[in-house]
Amino acid sequence: MxxxxxxxxxxxxxxxxxxxxxxxxxxxxxxxxxxxxxxxxxxxxxxxxxxxxxxxxxxxxxxxxxxxxxxxxxxxxxxxxxxxxxxxxxxxxxxLEYKKRKKTFPTVLKLEEIQALLQASKNTIFEKRNQTMILVMYCSGLRVSELIQLTFDQINFNEGYIRCFTKGSKEKIIYCGDLLKVVLQPYLEKIRPQILKYRTSNYVFTNKIGEPLTRNYIYTVIVNLAKKAKIKKKISPHTLRHTFATHLLENGADMRSIQEMLGHQDISTTQIYTHLSNQKIKENYLKYFKDLEEKE
Incomplete structure (x- = not known):
C-alpha cells in the first residue's frame, strides 16, 4: 500500500x-x-x-x-x-458481503449477582478500590476504556454527573445524582490516599504509582471475582454496562435517555435491551401463573 x-x-x-x-x-x-x-x-x-x-x-x-x-x-x-x-x-x-450473524443477547447480571461480586472481594485497599470500580461501572454504564481514563475534571459532585467522551469524541453526560458521592467519596477520602501515599494523580482509579489501570487488569479482576462468587455466567467489564442499561429499562427509564447515557449514536444499538427486558417480563409472567396453578 x-x-x-x-x-x-x-x-x-x-x-x-x-x-x-x-x-x-x-x-x-x-x-x-x-x-x-x-x-x-x-x-x-x-x-x-x-x-x-x-x-x-x-x-x-x-x-x-x-x-x-x-x-x-x-x-x-x-x-x-x-x-x-x-x-x-x-x-x-x-x-464484499457481510456474514449473517446469529442473534445473541448480551449477558446481564441480577442484582443479587452484583452484590455477590462485591462481597467476593477481600478487605485490602486494592480490593476496596476494585469494589468501587465495579459499582461505578454498574451505576454509570461506563465502558472500561472510559473508566480507566476517568479524571477528576470529568466529575461534578454538586450536580451529580460524570462527563466523558464516547467513540467518535462525542460528549455524553451521565447523571447519577447523590449516588455518585455515596459510591465514590469513601474511596477518594480513605482508600485512594493509602494507595498513592505521597504521590498525586489526576486519574480517579490508579495503581500505586499513580498510573491508570489497564483494561486487562480490570477484566481479570471481574473474571476472578465472578469465580469466587460462583457466578456461572461468562462475564466481563462490559457485562456491567449491559446490566446498567437493562436494569434502567426494567425500572421505567425511556429508551432515548438510555441511548444518551450509553453514548450510542444509533438507537437501534440500544434497542437490544428491549429484548432482554421483554424476556424478563415473560419469565415473570410465566412464573406468576405457574405459582397460581400450584396454589389452586
Missing amino acids: KKDTLQAYEQYLILQKGLSTKTIANYVTELNIFQNFLLKKWNVSLQKATLEQIQSFFAQLKGTETTYNHYITVLKGYYKFLLKNQQLLNFHIED
Whole structure:
C-alpha cells in the first residue's frame, strides 16, 4: 500500500469521520495485514486486488462472524475512500458481503449477582478500590476504556454527573445524582490516599504509582471475582454496562435517555435491551401463573 494513500486515508478518518486515535490505529494495522497477505500470496497491492484475491484472505481468516464482518467494514471504508478520490477498483464494493450473524443477547447480571461480586472481594485497599470500580461501572454504564481514563475534571459532585467522551469524541453526560458521592467519596477520602501515599494523580482509579489501570487488569479482576462468587455466567467489564442499561429499562427509564447515557449514536444499538427486558417480563409472567396453578 502506498504510504501517501494510507496517510491521506488516516487524515480523512480524523478530519471527516472524527474517529478516535485508537480506532484509526487499529484500522491502519488491519489494512496492513490485508496488504501483507496480498503481496505474499498474490504479489498484488490492496488497490489492484481482485474480488477473488480478497476473498482468499477471508477463506483463511480465523474467528467469529464479528471478526469477519469487522474486516469487511475496514476494507469497505478504505475502498470507498479510493473511489471518492477517483481510483478505479477491479470489483464492485457491493460484492464484499457481510456474514449473517446469529442473534445473541448480551449477558446481564441480577442484582443479587452484583452484590455477590462485591462481597467476593477481600478487605485490602486494592480490593476496596476494585469494589468501587465495579459499582461505578454498574451505576454509570461506563465502558472500561472510559473508566480507566476517568479524571477528576470529568466529575461534578454538586450536580451529580460524570462527563466523558464516547467513540467518535462525542460528549455524553451521565447523571447519577447523590449516588455518585455515596459510591465514590469513601474511596477518594480513605482508600485512594493509602494507595498513592505521597504521590498525586489526576486519574480517579490508579495503581500505586499513580498510573491508570489497564483494561486487562480490570477484566481479570471481574473474571476472578465472578469465580469466587460462583457466578456461572461468562462475564466481563462490559457485562456491567449491559446490566446498567437493562436494569434502567426494567425500572421505567425511556429508551432515548438510555441511548444518551450509553453514548450510542444509533438507537437501534440500544434497542437490544428491549429484548432482554421483554424476556424478563415473560419469565415473570410465566412464573406468576405457574405459582397460581400450584396454589389452586
